[in-house]
Amino acid sequence: MSLQENGYEIIRGFYDYDRNLAPIFQEIDRLGLSMDPGFAHDRPSTLDPDQQSRLYGALRYLPSLVRLAANESNLDLASRLGLEAPAVMHCFNVRLDAPAKEAFNFHWHQDLTYLLGSLNSLTYWIPLTRVDADHGTIEIVPGSHRSGLFPMRYTGNGSPTRTQVMSPKDVVLENEPGPDDETIFVEANPGDLVVFSQLLLHRSSPNHSDQTRWTVQLRYADLMEQEFVDEGYPFGDRTNIFHTGYPALLEQRAAPNVQN
Ligand SMILES: O=C(O)CCC(=O)C(=O)O
Numbered sequence: 001m002s003l004q005e006n007g008y009e010i011i012r013g014f015y016d017y018d019r020n021l022a023p024i025f026q027e028i029d030r031l032g033l034s035m036d037p038g039f040a041h042d043r044p045s046t047l048d049p050d051q052q053s054r055l056y057g058a059l060r061y062l063p064s065l066v067r068l069a070a071n072e073s074n075l076d077l078a079s080r081l082g083l084e085a086p087a088v089m090h091c092f093n094v095r096l097d098a099p100a101k102e103a104f105n106f107h108w109h110q111d112l113t114y115l116l117g118s119l120n121s122l123t124y125w126i127p128l129t130r131v132d133a134d135h136g137t138i139e140i141v142p143g144s145h146r147s148g149l150f151p152m153r154y155t156g157n158g159s160p161t162r163t164q165v166m167s168p169k170d171v172v173l174e175n176e177p178g179p180d181d182e183t184i185f186v187e188a189n190p191g192d193l194v195v196f197s198q199l200l201l202h203r204s205s206p207n208h209s210d211q212t213r214w215t216v217q218l219r220y221a222d223l224m225e226q227e228f229v230d231e232g233y234p235f236g237d238r239t240n241i242f243h244t245g246y247p248a249l250l251e252q253r254a255a256p257n258v259q260n
Contacts, residue, residue, distance in 0.1 A: 007145030008196035023064035059094040084224035105204035117221035118228035128214035136207030145199035148254030
Protein backbone atom coordinates (compact mmCIF):
# COMPACT_ATOMS: atom_id res chain seq x y z
CA MET A 1 0.00 0.00 0.00
CA SER A 2 1.19 3.46 -0.91
CA LEU A 3 0.86 4.93 2.59
CA GLN A 4 3.09 2.25 4.08
CA GLU A 5 5.63 2.42 1.29
CA ASN A 6 5.70 6.14 0.48
CA GLY A 7 4.28 7.68 3.64
CA TYR A 8 1.46 9.36 1.76
CA GLU A 9 -1.51 8.63 -0.44
CA ILE A 10 -3.76 10.87 -2.52
CA ILE A 11 -7.35 9.67 -2.65
CA ARG A 12 -9.07 11.38 -5.56
CA GLY A 13 -12.69 12.50 -5.09
CA PHE A 14 -12.89 11.33 -1.48
CA TYR A 15 -15.13 14.24 -0.44
CA ASP A 16 -18.41 15.48 -1.86
CA TYR A 17 -17.64 19.14 -2.46
CA ASP A 18 -21.15 20.47 -1.82
CA ARG A 19 -21.77 18.40 1.27
CA ASN A 20 -18.37 18.35 2.98
CA LEU A 21 -16.39 21.37 1.79
CA ALA A 22 -18.70 24.15 0.57
CA PRO A 23 -20.15 24.72 4.10
CA ILE A 24 -16.65 25.70 5.24
CA PHE A 25 -16.51 28.49 2.66
CA GLN A 26 -20.04 29.60 3.59
CA GLU A 27 -18.94 30.03 7.19
CA ILE A 28 -15.67 31.71 6.20
CA ASP A 29 -17.56 34.20 4.03
CA ARG A 30 -19.98 34.95 6.84
CA LEU A 31 -17.09 35.66 9.22
CA GLY A 32 -15.12 37.66 6.66
CA LEU A 33 -18.18 39.75 5.77
CA SER A 34 -18.66 40.63 9.42
CA MET A 35 -15.21 42.25 9.25
CA ASP A 36 -15.29 43.72 5.77
CA PRO A 37 -18.37 44.13 3.53
CA GLY A 38 -16.23 43.41 0.44
CA PHE A 39 -14.94 40.04 1.69
CA ALA A 40 -15.26 36.82 -0.34
CA HIS A 41 -12.99 33.78 0.02
CA ASP A 42 -12.42 33.67 -3.75
CA ARG A 43 -11.51 37.34 -4.17
CA PRO A 44 -8.17 38.97 -3.28
CA SER A 45 -8.37 39.79 0.43
CA THR A 46 -9.05 43.39 1.44
CA LEU A 47 -8.70 42.62 5.16
CA ASP A 48 -6.09 44.63 7.04
CA PRO A 49 -3.44 42.60 8.93
CA ASP A 50 -5.36 42.81 12.21
CA GLN A 51 -8.60 41.57 10.61
CA GLN A 52 -6.69 38.86 8.77
CA SER A 53 -5.16 37.64 12.00
CA ARG A 54 -8.57 37.69 13.76
CA LEU A 55 -10.12 35.74 10.88
CA TYR A 56 -7.28 33.24 11.10
CA GLY A 57 -7.82 32.85 14.84
CA ALA A 58 -11.53 32.11 14.32
CA LEU A 59 -11.17 29.52 11.56
CA ARG A 60 -10.43 26.59 13.86
CA TYR A 61 -13.83 27.03 15.55
CA LEU A 62 -15.96 26.68 12.43
CA PRO A 63 -18.75 24.13 13.06
CA SER A 64 -18.37 22.86 9.48
CA LEU A 65 -14.69 22.12 10.22
CA VAL A 66 -15.53 20.26 13.43
CA ARG A 67 -18.12 18.22 11.50
CA LEU A 68 -15.56 17.40 8.82
CA ALA A 69 -13.04 16.32 11.47
CA ALA A 70 -15.54 13.93 13.08
CA ASN A 71 -16.87 12.66 9.74
CA GLU A 72 -17.41 8.87 9.85
CA SER A 73 -15.75 8.39 6.45
CA ASN A 74 -12.56 9.96 7.78
CA LEU A 75 -12.54 7.64 10.79
CA ASP A 76 -13.36 4.57 8.66
CA LEU A 77 -10.51 5.43 6.35
CA ALA A 78 -8.13 5.80 9.30
CA SER A 79 -9.17 2.30 10.43
CA ARG A 80 -8.57 0.90 6.96
CA LEU A 81 -5.16 2.58 6.99
CA GLY A 82 -4.22 0.68 10.15
CA LEU A 83 -5.30 2.78 13.15
CA GLU A 84 -6.99 0.41 15.60
CA ALA A 85 -8.97 3.09 17.50
CA PRO A 86 -8.81 6.32 15.49
CA ALA A 87 -9.41 9.50 17.48
CA VAL A 88 -9.64 13.07 16.26
CA MET A 89 -6.72 15.18 17.48
CA HIS A 90 -8.01 18.60 18.56
CA CYS A 91 -5.67 20.56 16.33
CA PHE A 92 -7.80 20.76 13.20
CA ASN A 93 -7.51 23.99 11.30
CA VAL A 94 -8.12 25.85 8.08
CA ARG A 95 -5.10 27.46 6.41
CA LEU A 96 -5.21 30.38 4.07
CA ASP A 97 -2.16 31.16 1.99
CA ALA A 98 -2.51 34.47 0.18
CA PRO A 99 -0.61 34.96 -3.09
CA ALA A 100 3.05 35.91 -2.64
CA LYS A 101 2.81 35.87 1.19
CA GLU A 102 5.38 33.49 2.58
CA ALA A 103 5.60 34.66 6.19
CA PHE A 104 3.44 31.76 7.41
CA ASN A 105 5.02 29.06 5.27
CA PHE A 106 6.29 26.08 7.23
CA HIS A 107 9.86 24.96 6.62
CA TRP A 108 10.77 21.25 6.44
CA HIS A 109 9.30 19.36 9.38
CA GLN A 110 7.58 16.22 10.63
CA ASP A 111 4.16 16.89 12.19
CA LEU A 112 4.80 14.50 15.06
CA THR A 113 7.55 16.79 16.38
CA TYR A 114 5.13 19.55 17.30
CA LEU A 115 1.75 17.80 17.54
CA LEU A 116 2.65 14.41 19.05
CA GLY A 117 -0.23 11.89 19.08
CA SER A 118 0.48 8.22 18.38
CA LEU A 119 3.52 7.20 16.33
CA ASN A 120 1.20 5.92 13.61
CA SER A 121 -0.95 9.07 13.60
CA LEU A 122 -2.08 10.50 10.29
CA THR A 123 -2.47 13.97 8.81
CA TYR A 124 -5.38 14.55 6.42
CA TRP A 125 -4.40 17.53 4.28
CA ILE A 126 -7.47 18.64 2.38
CA PRO A 127 -7.35 21.16 -0.45
CA LEU A 128 -10.38 23.47 -0.64
CA THR A 129 -8.89 25.07 -3.78
CA ARG A 130 -6.49 23.76 -6.44
CA VAL A 131 -3.01 23.00 -5.06
CA ASP A 132 0.13 22.57 -7.16
CA ALA A 133 3.55 24.18 -7.57
CA ASP A 134 1.92 27.29 -9.05
CA HIS A 135 -0.95 27.75 -6.55
CA GLY A 136 1.17 26.65 -3.60
CA THR A 137 1.00 23.22 -2.05
CA ILE A 138 3.13 21.00 0.16
CA GLU A 139 6.43 19.61 -1.01
CA ILE A 140 7.06 16.16 0.43
CA VAL A 141 9.89 13.63 0.61
CA PRO A 142 8.32 10.26 -0.30
CA GLY A 143 9.41 7.43 2.01
CA SER A 144 10.95 9.79 4.59
CA HIS A 145 8.55 8.48 7.27
CA ARG A 146 10.51 5.21 7.26
CA SER A 147 13.62 6.89 8.69
CA GLY A 148 11.96 7.68 12.02
CA LEU A 149 12.70 11.04 13.53
CA PHE A 150 15.15 13.27 11.66
CA PRO A 151 17.74 14.92 13.92
CA MET A 152 16.37 18.30 14.96
CA ARG A 153 16.82 20.93 17.62
CA TYR A 154 14.76 23.43 19.54
CA THR A 155 15.18 26.96 18.17
CA GLY A 156 14.31 28.75 21.45
CA ASN A 157 16.65 29.63 24.29
CA GLY A 158 17.92 26.74 26.42
CA SER A 159 15.75 23.66 26.62
CA PRO A 160 11.98 23.68 26.27
CA THR A 161 10.06 23.22 29.50
CA ARG A 162 7.68 20.26 29.84
CA THR A 163 4.65 22.44 29.12
CA GLN A 164 6.18 24.38 26.22
CA VAL A 165 3.81 24.14 23.27
CA MET A 166 5.45 24.13 19.85
CA SER A 167 4.82 24.94 16.24
CA PRO A 168 7.05 23.96 13.30
CA LYS A 169 9.09 27.14 13.74
CA ASP A 170 10.23 25.96 17.20
CA VAL A 171 12.13 22.98 15.81
CA VAL A 172 14.59 22.90 12.98
CA LEU A 173 16.12 19.92 11.21
CA GLU A 174 19.88 19.52 11.55
CA ASN A 175 19.97 18.71 7.82
CA GLU A 176 17.21 19.82 5.53
CA PRO A 177 16.54 17.91 2.29
CA GLY A 178 18.75 19.18 -0.51
CA PRO A 179 18.75 19.19 -4.32
CA ASP A 180 19.77 15.51 -4.41
CA ASP A 181 16.71 14.39 -2.45
CA GLU A 182 13.69 13.32 -4.44
CA THR A 183 10.73 15.56 -3.55
CA ILE A 184 7.21 15.89 -4.92
CA PHE A 185 4.95 18.93 -5.12
CA VAL A 186 1.51 17.52 -4.31
CA GLU A 187 -1.08 18.24 -7.01
CA ALA A 188 -4.72 17.94 -6.03
CA ASN A 189 -8.18 19.43 -6.48
CA PRO A 190 -10.99 20.22 -4.06
CA GLY A 191 -12.60 16.89 -3.15
CA ASP A 192 -9.27 15.03 -3.13
CA LEU A 193 -7.73 13.92 0.15
CA VAL A 194 -3.99 13.84 0.83
CA VAL A 195 -3.24 11.50 3.74
CA PHE A 196 0.23 11.21 5.19
CA SER A 197 2.11 9.79 8.13
CA GLN A 198 2.91 12.39 10.80
CA LEU A 199 6.52 11.28 10.26
CA LEU A 200 6.62 12.32 6.60
CA LEU A 201 8.97 15.23 5.89
CA HIS A 202 7.16 18.10 4.20
CA ARG A 203 7.08 21.88 3.90
CA SER A 204 4.88 24.63 2.45
CA SER A 205 5.56 25.70 -1.11
CA PRO A 206 4.99 29.32 -2.19
CA ASN A 207 1.77 30.48 -3.80
CA HIS A 208 2.74 32.05 -7.15
CA SER A 209 -0.85 32.38 -8.40
CA ASP A 210 -3.21 35.31 -7.93
CA GLN A 211 -5.65 33.23 -5.83
CA THR A 212 -5.71 32.41 -2.14
CA ARG A 213 -4.85 28.79 -1.40
CA TRP A 214 -7.30 27.34 1.16
CA THR A 215 -6.66 23.98 2.84
CA VAL A 216 -7.81 22.03 5.91
CA GLN A 217 -5.55 19.99 8.19
CA LEU A 218 -7.01 17.20 10.32
CA ARG A 219 -5.10 14.67 12.38
CA TYR A 220 -6.02 11.24 13.74
CA ALA A 221 -4.21 9.36 16.48
CA ASP A 222 -4.59 5.72 17.49
CA LEU A 223 -5.82 5.33 21.10
CA MET A 224 -4.78 1.64 21.09
CA GLU A 225 -1.20 2.12 19.95
CA GLN A 226 0.92 0.76 22.80
CA GLU A 227 3.60 3.48 22.65
CA PHE A 228 0.94 6.22 22.79
CA VAL A 229 -0.70 4.50 25.76
CA ASP A 230 2.63 3.99 27.56
CA GLU A 231 3.58 7.64 27.09
CA GLY A 232 0.23 8.80 28.57
CA TYR A 233 -1.34 9.96 25.26
CA PRO A 234 0.98 12.94 24.70
CA PHE A 235 -0.47 15.79 22.70
CA GLY A 236 1.14 19.02 21.52
CA ASP A 237 -1.35 21.25 23.34
CA ARG A 238 0.31 20.54 26.68
CA THR A 239 3.80 19.14 26.18
CA ASN A 240 6.45 18.65 23.53
CA ILE A 241 8.46 15.88 21.96
CA PHE A 242 11.58 16.56 24.04
CA HIS A 243 9.66 15.46 27.15
CA THR A 244 8.45 12.16 25.71
CA GLY A 245 10.22 8.87 25.07
CA TYR A 246 9.44 9.20 21.34
CA PRO A 247 12.90 10.28 20.13
CA ALA A 248 14.52 7.24 21.81
CA LEU A 249 11.77 4.88 20.64
CA LEU A 250 12.02 6.06 17.05
CA GLU A 251 15.79 5.85 17.10
CA GLN A 252 15.52 2.25 18.26
CA ARG A 253 13.02 1.47 15.51
CA ALA A 254 15.15 3.04 12.80
CA ALA A 255 18.28 1.15 13.91
CA PRO A 256 19.33 -1.65 11.55
CA ASN A 257 18.25 -5.19 12.49
CA VAL A 258 15.42 -4.03 14.69
CA GLN A 259 12.04 -5.50 13.82
CA ASN A 260 9.28 -2.89 13.79
O1 LIG B 1 -0.22 23.63 4.07
C1 LIG B 1 0.93 23.96 4.30
O2 LIG B 1 1.53 24.84 3.68
C2 LIG B 1 1.72 23.26 5.36
C3 LIG B 1 0.88 22.58 6.39
C4 LIG B 1 1.74 21.78 7.27
O3 LIG B 1 2.87 21.49 6.99
C5 LIG B 1 1.22 21.31 8.55
O4 LIG B 1 0.09 21.68 8.92
O5 LIG B 1 1.94 20.57 9.22
